[in-house]
Amino acid sequence: MKVLHNMHPNDTKHYDTERLREAFLCEELFQLGKINVVYSHIDRLVALGIMPNSQETLSLDEVIDKKSFGTDFFLQRREMGIINLGGAAVIDTQQGRYTLAHLDALYLGKETQNISFSSLDTQNPAVLYGLSVPAHHQYPNKLIKYEEARKVQLGSLANANARRINQYLHPDILETCQLCMGMTELEKGSVWNTMPAHTHERRMEAYLYFNIEPDQVVFHFLGEPTETRHIVVRDKQLIISPSWSIHSGCGTKNYSFVWGMAGENQTFDDMDFIAMQDLR
Ligand SMILES: O=C(O)C(=O)C[C@H](O)C(=O)CO
Numbered sequence: 363m364k365v366l367h368n369m370h371p372n373d374t375k376h377y378d379t380e381r382l383r384e385a386f387l388c389e390e391l392f393q394l395g396k397i398n399v400v401y402s403h404i405d406r407l408v409a410l411g412i413m414p415n416s417q418e419t420l421s422l423d424e425v426i427d428k429k430s431f432g433t434d435f436f437l438q439r440r441e442m443g444i445i446n447l448g449g450a451a452v453i454d455t456q457q458g459r460y461t462l463a464h465l466d467a468l469y470l471g472k473e474t475q476n477i478s479f480s481s482l483d484t485q486n487p488a489v490l491y492g493l494s495v496p497a498h499h500q501y502p503n504k505l506i507k508y509e510e511a512r513k514v515q516l517g518s519l520a521n522a523n524a525r526r527i528n529q530y531l532h533p534d535i536l537e538t539c540q541l542c543m544g545m546t547e548l549e550k551g552s553v554w555n556t557m558p559a560h561t562h563e564r565r566m567e568a569y570l571y572f573n574i575e576p577d578q579v580v581f582h583f584l585g586e587p588t589e590t591r592h593i594v595v596r597d598k599q600l601i602i603s604p605s606w607s608i609h610s611g612c613g614t615k616n617y618s619f620v621w622g623m624a625g626e627n628q629t630f631d632d633m634d635f636i637a638m639q640d641l642r
């Protein structure tokens with residue numbers, strides 16, 4: 363399990379490229395036949411990269427032992443959201459079986475047990491991206507199909523930021539303790555996400571970029587609004603963004619990303635927008 367620590371904005375100003383990448387970026391979350399786990403001390407968010415091949419089932423309990431989390435099983439005191447970025451997947455739990463097509467999502471509430479993952483298509487393995495945070499109430503498990511996610515259209519082609527936000531774990535769709543999760547798709551010809559940039563003091567955020575071709579990159583912008591830095595991000599790489607940091611990106615071509623938030627509130631619009639003239 364990879365562990366990422368908190369960073370202070372005053373320290374971050376002095377980071378060079380390597381140190382920035384170490385603190386904010388996870389380069390290799392997905393490996394065929396494996397479950398990879400990243401533990402961030404920011405709001406105790408855990409990111410999981412789960413890529414079962416069609417021959418074997420991957421069991422969460424085999425990767426996350428009692429010692430790592432101090433509980434009898436992973437979701438004993440946690441909740442989790444999963445979005446499938448690959449081929450069809452089956453997720454089995456003691457409470458039920460769920461089939462996820464490409465871009466479907468699943469919410470697993472506190473106390474869900476015996477979780478395992480398999481791919482249905484030999485040619486096209488499932489690519490399951492999970493986020494988990496502490497939870498103190500049990501809400502029911504729920505499958506959210508891509509079509510059922512709440513759709514919000516933002517930006518314009520003229521500003522190179524036309525994009526669709528798909529909100530899966532959102533208070534209008536289902537109740538969760540704190541986890542919010544969704545996926546943003548940029549239209550062809552649009553390259554900017556989340557600009558004008560914002561922060562939200564009450565929530566941290568994680569961005570998992572995908573649909574980036576091998577010869578393309580996204581420049582992800584982070585830092586305090588007056589002390590911005592960038593990290594070059596490639597396909598299926600993860601950025602962890604503390605609440606004091608902007609989180610925005612500009613690609614060399616259109617791309618998509620999964621965002622997830624945890625913290626004090628679930629009010630999506632509770633953002634402090636940065637005026638363009640204040641960005642530095
Ligand atoms: O493209 C966007 O804008 C986003 O996807 C914004 C994120 O959802 C976000 O930053 C929510 O706070």
Ligand SMILES: [Zn+2]
Nearest residue numbers: 560562567609
């Ligand atoms: Zn945000």
